[in-house]
Amino acid sequence: MIRLLLADDENLIRTALATLLSLEDDLTVVAQAASAGEALAMARHHRPDVAVLDLQMPSLPTGALGGIGVAEVLRTELPDCASLIVTGHGRPGHLKQALAAGVRGFLPKTVSAEVLADVIRTIHSGGRYVDPELAAEAISAGDNPLTAREADVLELAADGAPIDEIAQRAALSPGTVRNYLSSAGAKLGTSNRHEAARIARTHGWI
Amino acid sequence: MIRLLLADDENLIRTALATLLSLEDDLTVVAQAASAGEALAMARHHRPDVAVLDLQMPSLPTGALGGIGVAEVLRTELPDCASLIVTGHGRPGHLKQALAAGVRGFLPKTVSAEVLADVIRTIHSGGRYVDPELAAEAISAGDNPLTAREADVLELAADGAPIDEIAQRAALSPGTVRNYLSSAGAKLGTSNRHEAARIARTHGWI
DNA sequence: CTCGCAAACTGACATTTGTCACCAGTAGTG
DNA sequence: CACTACTGGTGACAAATGTCAGTTTGCGAG
Numbered sequence: 328m329i330r331l332l333l334a335d336d337e338n339l340i341r342t343a344l345a346t347l348l349s350l351e352d353d354l355t356v357v358a359q360a361a362s363a364g365e366a367l368a369m370a371r372h373h374r375p376d377v378a379v380l381d382l383q384m385p386s387l388p389t390g391a392l393g394g395i396g397v398a399e400v401l402r403t404e405l406p407d408c409a410s411l412i413v414t415g416h417g418r419p420g421h422l423k424q425a426l427a428a429g430v431r432g433f434l435p436k437t438v439s440a441e442v443l444a445d446v447i448r449t450i451h452s453g454g455r456y457v458d459p460e461l462a463a464e465a466i467s468a469g470d471n472p473l474t475a476r477e478a479d480v481l482e483l484a485a486d487g488a489p490i491d492e493i494a495q496r497a498a499l500s501p502g503t504v505r506n507y508l509s510s511a512g513a514k515l516g517t518s519n520r521h522e523a524a525r526i527a528r529t530h531g532w533i
Numbered sequence: 534m535i536r537l538l539l540a541d542d543e544n545l546i547r548t549a550l551a552t553l554l555s556l557e558d559d560l561t562v563v564a565q566a567a568s569a570g571e572a573l574a575m576a577r578h579h580r581p582d583v584a585v586l587d588l589q590m591p592s593l594p595t596g597a598l599g600g601i602g603v604a605e606v607l608r609t610e611l612p613d614c615a616s617l618i619v620t621g622h623g624r625p626g627h628l629k630q631a632l633a634a635g636v637r638g639f640l641p642k643t644v645s646a647e648v649l650a651d652v653i654r655t656i657h658s659g660g661r662y663v664d665p666e667l668a669a670e671a672i673s674a675g676d677n678p679l680t681a682r683e684a685d686v687l688e689l690a691a692d693g694a695p696i697d698e699i700a701q702r703a704a705l706s707p708g709t710v711r712n713y714l715s716s717a718g719a720k721l722g723t724s725n726r727h728e729a730a731r732i733a734r735t736h737g738w739i
Numbered sequence: 740c741t742c743g744c745a746a747a748c749t750g751a752c753a754t755t756t757g758t759c760a761c762c763a764g765t766a767g768t769g
Numbered sequence: 770c771a772c773t774a775c776t777g778g779t780g781a782c783a784a785a786t787g788t789c790a791g792t793t794t795g796c797g798a799g
Contacts, residue, residue, distance in 0.1 A: 337621060337642035339649060343549035346556070346646075415543060415621070436543035440552075443545060474746065487728030490786070501785095503748050509787055519755090519787080521727040522693030680775060696756070709777050715757055725757075725785085 329451050330357045332375035334366035334397065335413075336384045344379070351444050363392045370401055375408055377451050379443075382414035382421060395421070395428050402429035409450045413443070419465035420531020422457065432456045471532045472514045480507040482533040485524040535657050538564045538581035538614075540572035540603065542590045550585070557650050572603050581614055583657050588620035588627060601627070601634050608635035615656045619649070625671035626737020628663065638662045677738045683717040686710055688739040691730040 331348060333356055335341040345356045358373040360366035363384050370378060378401060380394030392399075398410035411432035412425050425433050431450040434443065435458055446456045473481065483493045490508075494501040508520040517523040527533045537554060539562055541547040551562045564579040566572035569590050576584060584607055586600030604616035617638035618631050631639050637656040640649065641664055652662045679687065689699045696714075700707040714726040723729040733739040 338645050339619070339640075339642045340546050340549070342646045343546070343553040347549040347552045350552070413545070434545075436545045439544050440548045476747070487723070487725060487731050489724060499747090500749065502750060505785095505787065506748075506789090509789090512787080517693070518695060519693055525693050682776065705776095706778060708779060711757065712759095712778085713776090715759085718757080 329354050329377060329447060330373070330375045331355065331447070332358045332360070332366065332370055332373065332378040332408075334360040334363070334369075334378065334384065334394065335381040336361050337381075347440050348444065348447075354444065354447065363394075363397050366397050367400055370397075370405060370408060374405060377447050378408055378410045379447070380410060380412050382412055382417075382425075395425050395430065398425065398430045399428040411447065411450055417458065417461045417464075418529060418531030419461070420471060422461055422465045422531070423471075424531070426457075433461060434458050435461060471530070473511055473527065473532055477507045477511040477514075478527070478533050480504055481511050481520065481524055481527055484508060484520045485528065485533060487521065535560050535583060535653060536563045536579070536581045537561065537653070538566070538572065538576055538579065538584040540566040540569070540575075540584065540590065540600065541587040541619075542567050543587075553646050554650065554653075560650065560653065569599060569603050573606055576603075576607055576611060576614060580611060583653050584614055584616045585653070586616060586618050588618055588623075588631075601631050601636065604631065604636045605634040617653065617656055623664065623667045623670075624735060624737030625667070625674040626677060628667055628671045628737070629677075630737070632663075639667060640664050641667060674736055677736070678720045679717055679733065679738055683713050683720075684733070684739050686713040687717050687726070687730055687733055690714060690726045691734065691739060693727065 331354060333341050333345055335344070338361065341359055341361070345359060348354045349356055357375055358369040360369045366378070366380065378397070380397050382394045384393050394412050398412065401408050401410055409431045410429065411434070412430050413434050413436060414421070415436050417433070417435045422433050432446050432455065434446060438458065449456050471478070480493060480497055480499070483496050490501050490504050494504045497504065508523065511527070512518065512520060512523040515523045515526045517526060524533065537560060539547050539551055541550070544567065547565055547567070551565060554560045555562055563581055564575040566575045572584070572586065584603070586603050588600045590599050600618050604618065607614050607616055615637045616635065617640070618636050619640050619642060620627070621642050623639070623641045628639050638652050638661065640652060640662070644664065655662050677684070686699060686703055686705070689702050696707050696710055700710045703710065714729070717733070718724065718726060718729045721729045721732045723732060730739065
């Protein structure tokens with residue numbers, strides 16, 4: 328019997344998923360969580376075999392860790408627990424981050440329930456599984472061309488703040504900020520930072 | 534027995550929901566759809582009592598109709614079929630649009646399964662239901678302050694295009710575009726069009 | 740060590756954008 | 770009718786932004 332932890336902030340989806348997975352003879356849901364923090368607490372207490380984590384969980388302000396953050400912690404704290412990320416909008420960058428965090432499976436929510444159950448079994452027995460379509464996108468998308476600083480600044484620029492505010496928040500001079508944004512824009516083939524931010528976001532780079 | 538149509542592009546969620554709702558004695562899922570077009574075809578053929586529609590369905594380019602569009606068509610074609618919108622991110626503006634389209638229920642996916650089942654029963658017996666939290670947001674958010682044209686132009690500006698491109702796509706002079714964006718920005722309390730677009734989007738105004 | 744290189748950073752310059760004042764036509768309303 | 774709001778437009782000015790040439794720093798290869 329494979330013991331599961333389910334983490335998703337949408338109660339409706341999570342309980343529905345729990346019901347569905349419980350119908351499988353060899354699967355049982357031992358814990359559920361609606362946030363990253365809750366997920367960790369539950370995992371420590373129940374020690375599940377597989378953690379099924381939603382990529383974006385919290386409605387918290389910002390910087391809060393999502394499914395990938397949870398997986399990262401679980402890998403060190405509970406090495407026997409395999410992590411599986413499930414997500415609505417799969418961005419290539421997220422897939423890379425997830426794999427780097429030791430996640431063993433990555434699925435979009437468009438897959439069928441049978442696939443999910445199969446993947447849970449696969450990763451429980453030590454295997455890995457990544458949705459083929461997402462994998463193809465990730466490969467064709469290539470690596471993140473942005474430097475660390477460029478990505479930082481672009482992220483701060485993403486919500487439309489003026490340069491001066493970005494400069495303050497990044498502790499840089501406005502001129503430097505402009506340069507980073509300019510070079511990021513050049514790399515991404517855009518003529519302004521807002522479009523650049525949009526592109527970077529769709530690739531999961533920020 | 535209440536006969537249901539389920540429409541959601543995420544197969545996993547949709548089948549899970551179908552399983553969950555089928556467990557209720559008085560509910561039965563007679564049709565499922567993964568897109569707006571499919572949902573309409575299914576509705577015409579199966580004539581369900583209640584249509585449970587996801588707000589954003591298609592991964593299609595743009596302009597494709599989502600759950601609200603389906604509800605609008607259903608109201609005229611199948612007046613006996615009640616529509617219920619379920620959504621991950623509920624924006625105040627969407628709620629208003631939905632109610633204007635004759636939708637009888639509006640729920641975020643954070644509600645529990647029992648609430649969903651109850652709401653289905655409520656709207657099937659002629660009632661209405663709107664998530665209290667969303668309703669409060671919609672009221673406090675107030676009406677869309679933008680004129681039709683301002684909203685149009687702001688929408689075109691939303692993906693970061695430069696003014697000249699917006700002007701071309703809207704068939705306006707660049708100066709006029711700047712004027713509209715400026716006044717939209719003033720109404721929304723922002724200092725640039727990109728932040729304005731972001732605000733308008735969170736309110737569901739564009 | 741030093742050469743090369745890339746990232747981090749700055750300031751100057753040109754373009755884009757936001758703002759404002761103003762004009763004209765059209766439609767709806769008391 | 771007068772009044773108001775929305776649409777579409779022009780031109781000018783100031784501020785924000787994008788672009789570029791160039792300096793500094795740190796680090797690995799030779």
